[in-house]
Amino acid sequence: MDFDRIKEKLNILADAAKYDVSCSSSGSKRTNTNKGLGDSSGMGICHSYTEDGRCVSLLKILMTNYCIFDCAYCVTRKSNDIKRAAFKIQEVVDLTINFYRRNYIEGLFLSSGIFKSPDYTMERLIAVAKKLREEENFNGYIHLKSIPGASDELMREAGLYADRLSVNIEVPTISGLKLLAPDKKHEDFTKPMLKVKNEIIQYKSEKKLIRSTPKYAPAGQSTQMIIGATGESDKDIMYSATHYYKNYNMKRVYYSGYVPVAEDIRLPAIGTQVPMLRENRLYQTDWLLRFYGFNVQEILNNNHPNLDIDIDPKLGWALRNLNHFPIDINKADKLMLARVPGIGLKSVHKILNARRFRNLNWEHLKKIGIALNRAKYFILCDSNKWVHRDLDADKIKGMIIQNSAGKFRKEYSTQLELFNSKAV
Amino acid sequence: MNNSKVLIYDGSFNGFLTTIFVAFEEKVTVSQIQKETVCQSGLFSETQTVLTQVDKAKRVWNGIQKKSNSALKNIYFAFQSESQDVELLLYRYICKLFTHETSIAYDYSDGVVLKISQLAKSVGREKHRMEAFVRFQLTKDGIYFANIEPDFDVLPLISKHFRSRYADQYWLIYDVKRKYGIYYDLEKVEIVSLDLFEIHSNSIHKSHKMTANEYDYQDLWNNYFKSTNIKSRINLKLHTQHVPKRYWKYLSEKKQAI
Ligand code: SF4
Numbered sequence: 001m002d003f004d005r006i007k008e009k010l011n012i013l014a015d016a017a018k019y020d021v022s023c024s025s026s027g028s029k030r031t032n033t034n035k036g037l038g039d040s041s042g043m044g045i046c047h048s049y050t051e052d053g054r055c056v057s058l059l060k061i062l063m064t065n066y067c068i069f070d071c072a073y074c075v076t077r078k079s080n081d082i083k084r085a086a087f088k089i090q091e092v093v094d095l096t097i098n099f100y101r102r103n104y105i106e107g108l109f110l111s112s113g114i115f116k117s118p119d120y121t122m123e124r125l126i127a128v129a130k131k132l133r134e135e136e137n138f139n140g141y142i143h144l145k146s147i148p149g150a151s152d153e154l155m156r157e158a159g160l161y162a163d164r165l166s167v168n169i170e171v172p173t174i175s176g177l178k179l180l181a182p183d184k185k186h187e188d189f190t191k192p193m194l195k196v197k198n199e200i201i202q203y204k205s206e207k208k209l210i211r212s213t214p215k216y217a218p219a220g221q222s223t224q225m226i227i228g229a230t231g232e233s234d235k236d237i238m239y240s241a242t243h244y245y246k247n248y249n250m251k252r253v254y255y256s257g258y259v260p261v262a263e264d265i266r267l268p269a270i271g272t273q274v275p276m277l278r279e280n281r282l283y284q285t286d287w288l289l290r291f292y293g294f295n296v297q298e299i300l301n302n303n304h305p306n307l308d309i310d311i312d313p314k315l316g317w318a319l320r321n322l323n324h325f326p327i328d329i330n331k332a333d334k335l336m337l338a339r340v341p342g343i344g345l346k347s348v349h350k351i352l353n354a355r356r357f358r359n360l361n362w363e364h365l366k367k368i369g370i371a372l373n374r375a376k377y378f379i380l381c382d383s384n385k386w387v388h389r390d391l392d393a394d395k396i397k398g399m400i401i402q403n404s405a406g407k408f409r410k411e412y413s414t415q416l417e418l419f420n421s422k423a424v
Numbered sequence: 425m426n427n428s429k430v431l432i433y434d435g436s437f438n439g440f441l442t443t444i445f446v447a448f449e450e451k452v453t454v455s456q457i458q459k460e461t462v463c464q465s466g467l468f469s470e471t472q473t474v475l476t477q478v479d480k481a482k483r484v485w486n487g488i489q490k491k492s493n494s495a496l497k498n499i500y501f502a503f504q505s506e507s508q509d510v511e512l513l514l515y516r517y518i519c520k521l522f523t524h525e526t527s528i529a530y531d532y533s534d535g536v537v538l539k540i541s542q543l544a545k546s547v548g549r550e551k552h553r554m555e556a557f558v559r560f561q562l563t564k565d566g567i568y569f570a571n572i573e574p575d576f577d578v579l580p581l582i583s584k585h586f587r588s589r590y591a592d593q594y595w596l597i598y599d600v601k602r603k604y605g606i607y608y609d610l611e612k613v614e615i616v617s618l619d620l621f622e623i624h625s626n627s628i629h630k631s632h633k634m635t636a637n638e639y640d641y642q643d644l645w646n647n648y649f650k651s652t653n654i655k656s657r658i659n660l661k662l663h664t665q666h667v668p669k670r671y672w673k674y675l676s677e678k679k680q681a682i
Contacts, residue, residue, distance in 0.1 A: 003640040014651040053662030353530035364533040
């Protein structure tokens with residue numbers, strides 16, 4: 001192996017892949033039963049963190065950054081004057097195996113610019129995955145990026161080797177897509193998604209009948225949207241995300257604050273701040289929808305098309321719905337407990353367990369780890385002290401922001417905490 | 425009159441469980457449980473040394489398991505914390521466990537239960553970190569070798585993870601602080617105690633014991649780590665929160681940083 005040449009390629013092709021955030025290594029069920037290499041049955045491990053605080057769990061690279069297309073938001077676009085490079089199939093296999101054996105990574109995340117045609121490109125991605133599984137006996141995680149416009153047959157084959165497949169929708173609205181990626185059609189994205197969804201369903205039902213049916217994309221599919229490149233509202237984004245969760249059985253939708261990479265009048269200028277706090281609010285909302293039993297319309301609607309920047313979406317919802325509160329910690333059901341600002345799912349679990357032993361008071365709640373500075377305005381417990389009876393939403397909001405200024409400021413700088421499932 | 429004693433054991437987990445057995449069987453009022461290495465007998469209490477007996481330890485283990493699986497895990501993890509007086513705390517925890525009908529493992533409003541579950545949680549976090557931060561280097565003998573220096577004694581806890589992940593390669597993970605390691609020979613994992621003279625932390629200093637390509641791969645990884653950073657989003661505070669500085673010297677991606 002010519003390490004100098006590989007190093008150069010790796011720098012170029014890792015640099016170009018870094019804006020894709022739809023990359024995590026959890027949710028697969030591929031155990032090492034063949035005395036081979038690797039295992040991806042657990043939660044996935046973050047082996048390191050970049051200096052911008054994102055987790056590194058997969059070797060995330062492009063096969064090539066040559067591209068025949070010219071999407072405005074993308075560093076790899078044809079009209080961008082940058083160094084180009086392409087990996088050979090065997091080179092990606094060697095890198096993956098050698099990094100994996102040293103415990104640097106959980107597996108591979110392979111994407112690509114489009115050379116020649118979508119199918120030609122997709123075939124090369126599949127070839128890497130196939131070699132890893134069949135020649136190297138590799139059970140680690142493989143995430144392949146589906147190339148928009150790739151044929152159904154290739155999508156079918158890709159899922160037999162990959163744990164996860166994804167097509168990035170990138171622009172949340174169809175009109176935005178037309179503006180920024182004129183070479184691509186909306187169907188180029190949705191067609192492969194639909195194919196993957198149907199294959200997953202079919203393989204699952206076959207597996208029930210015939211146990212030896214191979215696994216098909218066991219970790220499902222995901223997609224990514226770029227945030228803040230076009231003028232869409234938070235409501236547009238979250239309604240679109242809900243659409244993908246519902247109609248394409250997405251495992252995850254990722255929101256990626258746009259990092260300006262091009263001088264283009266259609267886009268925010270270079271140097272414009274990455275909307276990281278907004279990105280964080282979207283992830284919090286996504287979390288509320290998937291795990292807390294919220295409906296998207298409760299959080300975003302015509303009266304309220306954008307999330308508050310100064311408070312988290314659950315607190316925002318609670319302040320707009322004070323009529324539901326206060327609730328009694330010792331009586332309320334699980335769903336309602338989860339709706340209290342300052343109480344995360346772990347705390348809900350702890351409350352439900354602990355209150356079987358005794359009625360809980362403020363002291364207990366504090367010990368359990370509830371953010372009382374937020375929660376106290378919304379709950380009753382085993383104590384006569386209920387001092388917040390007459391406060392209105394604005395007053396509560398003011399007091400919370402004032403009393404937890406430090407804490408909230410911390411939240412501003414640690415937006416990505418949510419990846420670690422922090423309470424909201 | 426008062427039969428209050430300091431119980432002394434050999435420091436092993438089985439030893440500790442045997443001590444619990446003895447305390448219950450002989451109805452000892454336990455004033456302290458100490459490892460023989462750190463033993464400093466209290467002025468007013470009598471001491472008794474307990475000899476480790478695996479069958480007795482097993483009975484305690486099974487007894488706890490019958491009560492609650494999560495209590496069992498909490499006890500094992502908290503024990504590995506090596507924190508001061510953890511034995512006495514665990515003894516109280518186990519007493520509670522055996523005197524209550526319902527499982528107390530979730531009664532977080534109780535001080536002892538809360539403390540044990542917090543200790544177990546810290547150890548769990550360290551276990552998880554070590555599963556992430558082990559960086560193997562390939563030696564000329566064909567063994568993937570790694571040094572770690574965890575805050576708690578987590579080697580026994582991570583053994584299973586590495587065994588099922590790296591089933592087809594020889595590996596050795598060595599705890600620099602506690603001077604022992606776990607070694608996998610393609611069949612089983614063994615505990616090996618050795619005193620290494622040379623500690624291969626990160627690899628600015630190259631060792632002739634490693635294969636020639638080893639440093640090329642470390643370089644590639646180090647480079648990869650740099651190119652994947654997005655400068656306009658930099659957040660060093662968050663970075664060090666996730667990768668505390670005390671681990672940096674063993675991370676190949678950090679070798680230029682220290
Ligand atoms: S097709 Fe993909 S790689 Fe090519 S310019 Fe568009 S987004 Fe970038």
